Amino acid sequence: MKEANWFTKKQVAGIFGCSSRTVERWIKDGKLSPTTVQGKYGKQTMINPEEVEALKELEASLGIDRGVTLGQTTLPLPQNPITPTLVNQAISEPLNALVEAILDHRAVPIHQKLMLTLKEAQALSGMSRAYLLEAIEGKKLKAQVIGRGWKVKRADLEKWVAKI
Numbered sequence: 001m002k003e004a005n006w007f008t009k010k011q012v013a014g015i016f017g018c019s020s021r022t023v024e025r026w027i028k029d030g031k032l033s034p035t036t037v038q039g040k041y042g043k044q045t046m047i048n049p050e051e052v053e054a055l056k057e058l059e060a061s062l063g064i065d066r067g068v069t070l071g072q073t074t075l076p077l078p079q080n081p082i083t084p085t086l087v088n089q090a091i092s093e094p095l096n097a098l099v100e101a102i103l104d105h106r107a108v109p110i111h112q113k114l115m116l117t118l119k120e121a122q123a124l125s126g127m128s129r130a131y132l133l134e135a136i137e138g139k140k141l142k143a144q145v146i147g148r149g150w151k152v153k154r155a156d157l158e159k160w161v162a163k164i
Contacts, residue, residue, distance in 0.1 A: 007049060008044065008045065012032070012052055026055070027045075033048075035048070110124050114155075115153060116154055117150070117151060121152045124154070127161075132152075142156045
């Protein structure tokens with residue numbers, strides 16, 4: 001059944017300037033219908049050149065220009081190709097905005113947190129770390145070790161600051 005001019009997936013990928021994975025997606029989507037034949041080294045997927053030509057014409061009618069080569073015919077590359085810089089910029093700007101939105105949504109401002117680390121208590125109260133630790137050790141400021149560091153309730157910090 002294998003004819004000399006039938007193409008393998010790799011050859012079709014070379015014709016269209018895409019990956020073999022893209023050709024596999026076209027097969028899955030029904031754009032190409034391959035035939036499996038017994039080759040020299042086992043079963044091989046072969047694609048009819050008429051289907052490849054039809055797909056090429058379909059892409060041309062849709063305005064998709066890959067600069068493809070089939071036989072002696074070569075289509076030109078687009079006049080204004082999309083450069084990797086434009087693609088990276090087009091992808092990175094919305095992605096950065098999305099990451100910032102997620103981080104902004106997750107981050108709770110210090111003045112709204114119930115439990116504060118020493119660093120956050122220092123920033124909120126304006127007191128030095130040493131002064132806060134001295135108050136904790138002197139039992140003037142309630143705090144406890146949670147995880148690897150001291151945690152202070154915001155309400156307790158506000159009461160202690162008000163007494164000073």
